[in-house]
Amino acid sequence: MDFFDYGEQDFVMCEFCQQDRAVDIHHLNPRAMGGSKSKDYIENLMGLCRDCHNKAESDSSFNMFCRIKHLENVCFQIYARINYEKKFNK
Numbered sequence: 001m002d003f004f005d006y007g008e009q010d011f012v013m014c015e016f017c018q019q020d021r022a023v024d025i026h027h028l029n030p031r032a033m034g035g036s037k038s039k040d041y042i043e044n045l046m047g048l049c050r051d052c053h054n055k056a057e058s059d060s061s062f063n064m065f066c067r068i069k070h071l072e073n074v075c076f077q078i079y080a081r082i083n084y085e086k087k088f089n090k
Contacts, residue, residue, distance in 0.1 A: 014049035015073060016056075016066050022047030026056050028067045046070040 012022045026046045031039035046066055048056060056063045 012047050014052050015046050015070055016048055016052045020049035020051070023050055024048050024053040026053050026066065028056075028063065028070060043071065043074055 014020050014022045024047070026048045027039055028044050028046055029039055031037075046056075048066070052066070056066050
């Protein structure tokens with residue numbers, strides 16, 4: 001959660017619906033049953049509410065929409081950090 005500057009006690013909204021609290025971390029590209037941690041990178045992990053997580057797990061089209069939205073969020077965060085560093089010469 002460091003990538004998005006969230007603390008453990010922060011209220012994090014579902015990245016997809018923005019209606020409920022994100023209670024699940026969804027692997028956009030599944031790591032499989034008991035799989036390795038090699039799929040635990042920011043572009044593959046998305047905070048979702050339980051309803052969106054269940055839908056993403058059962059509907060591949062919805063999962064693709066989640067992936068697109070999440071990658072937009074990641075790109076926005078990277079762009080914001082680059083601009084911050086330029087502004088403050090860090």
